[in-house]
Amino acid sequence: MLVTRALRSISSRTSSTTRLALTYSRRYSSASSSPPQIRINAARLQSTVEELANLSVAKPLNHSYMPNPPSRSPGSTDPRSYPLPTGTSLLPPTTSLRHYLTTTLGVTPLIDDLGSLFLPLASSPRPSAPSIALGGPLDSSPLPLLAALEVVRTLQDYAVETTHPITLIGWSCSSGSRFPRALLGSGVWAGHVGVDEAWGIREVGSDHAGRRTVKACLRESGWLGSLDASVQLGAYFEALPTKWIDEIEIGTGAKAWRWIEVSVKGGDALAAAGRCVLAGREVGNMLNGRVSTGVFEAANAGFAGTPREAKFSLYIMGKNVDEIQEEALRMFAKIAFEEGGVVEKVEVVMDEPELRFDEHCIAAIRESLEDVSGGGLLGDHETGLLGPGVSVGELGEGTVVENFVESPMDAVNTARRGVPTGVVMVPEDNGPEEWALGAQVLLGAVLEWDRVQGAAGNFTERGFLSM
Incomplete structure (x- = not known):
């Protein structure tokens, strides 16, 4: 706690x-x-x-x-x-x-x-x-x-x-x-x-x-x-x-900071979402901002199953929030495709200007x-x-x-x-x-x-x- x-x-x-x-x-x-x-x-x-x-x-x-x-x-x-x-x-x-x-x-x-x-x-x-x-x-x-x-x-x-x-x-x-x-x-x-x-x-x-x-x-x-x-x-x-x-x-x-929720569907959605979280952090570092994930959810596919749906949050902070988000979503689409799925939904939960x-x-x-x-x-x-x-x-x-x-x-x-x-x-x-x-x-x-x-x-x- x-x-x-x-x-x-x-x-x-x-x-x-x-x-x-x-x-x-x-x-x-x-x-x-x-x-x-x-x-x-x-x-x-x-x-x-x-x-x-x-x-x-x-x-x-x-x-x-x-x-x-x-x-x-x-x-x-x-x-x-x-x-x-x-x-x-x-x-x-x-x-x-x-x-x-x-x-x-x-x-x-x-x-x-x-x-x-x-x-x-x-x-x-x-x-x-x-x-x-x-x-x-x-x-x-x-x-x-x-x-x-x-x-x-x-x-x-x-x-x-x-x-x-x-x-x-x-x-x-x-x-x-x-x-x-x-x-x-x-x-x-x-x-x-x-x-x-x-x-x-x-x-x-x-x-x-x-x-x-x-x-x-x-x-x-x-x-x-x-x-x-x-x-x-x-x-x-x-x-x-x-x-x-x-x-x-x-x-x-x-x-300025922004909180978005990203949903991945199809293929190995869990693997795709996990890779996206790490990629988002790297994008934040590369563009002199900060990206982190505090909420991560995946559908229960059983002991030997492959989750087909996953969702995670993205907290983006910096002077160039739009640029960071654009580059992160570009990376996410590429990763989801490689894992056999798609980025199904991107929702802005909070958007706070400087x-x-x-x-x-x-x-x-x-x-x-x-x-x-x-x-x-x-x-x-x-x-x-x-x-x-x-x-x-x-x-x-x-x-x-x-x-x-x-x-x-x-x-x-x-x-x-x-x-x-x-x-x-x-x-x-x-x-x-x-x-x-x-x-x-x-x-x-x-x-x-x-x-x-x-x-x-x-x-x-x-x-x-x-x-």
């Missing part, structure tokens, strides 16, 4: 005895003239990772805040014990993350039509002002949401009073691993996908009749809601786990990252987060790297809807220290954006849209 694997990976690489000692030196409240040091609690973040990694949804859960609690198992005597099958979106371990978020902050969540969670927090004397939202997906790596949660907890630790309210958002059905469309929850929220269309999407699987719809799965899991309340977003910030970087970077925009994130959000992240990179020691000499006496200067003080995001993420949909959006790119495999730093940068960006926009009195600008 994506969530469990990510949690156990990060949990295994550190102890829980460190505490991040970074300072955000700017004004954190319009009413404060001498703010204290506002530090992310790295030990608590690590503890949260470990706690969530070990959380079992088989334990009794409190469903009192859920809009449609699932029915009890037959014969169950505990009203808090419910059947929760295994899987990805809307299923364990993602349901554990949902329960954790909704209970740990003591806030009654708003739950929309696709099961996305909105947790508005009382952090501002102006509750009617547009919210600064922090969020991430509920069904892939939990690190973005756990970093956002640590930012919220830190604001509460220091009783920070922001000009804008803070809202924590968990996006539902983002990964595309269970349902064949990525970023589904945020896509519906942003108006790019209709609710009825989203509800009708069926699970990935070879038995079409046995696949449940999104709506059926939402109802079964108890997370089918209806967001009637209005929550205005002034800005949205998200941390993104990124494989291809070695240090924290600023996401200045998102590269976009640029908001300049004010980028500036806020840049200010925060510069503060962190010039903030002195990353911990004391006894328990320094990166080792005794290691200073940021030794790691490249003053170097702020900005780059385009190369992975699908929900921030793309908030940006397309017109909400000012900022992204902090964090190395995925560098361990929890990097995520503590990422959370610190996220915290600083939120405070900087709140300070600048609050001072300017920007409460009704473009992008302050109701959900």
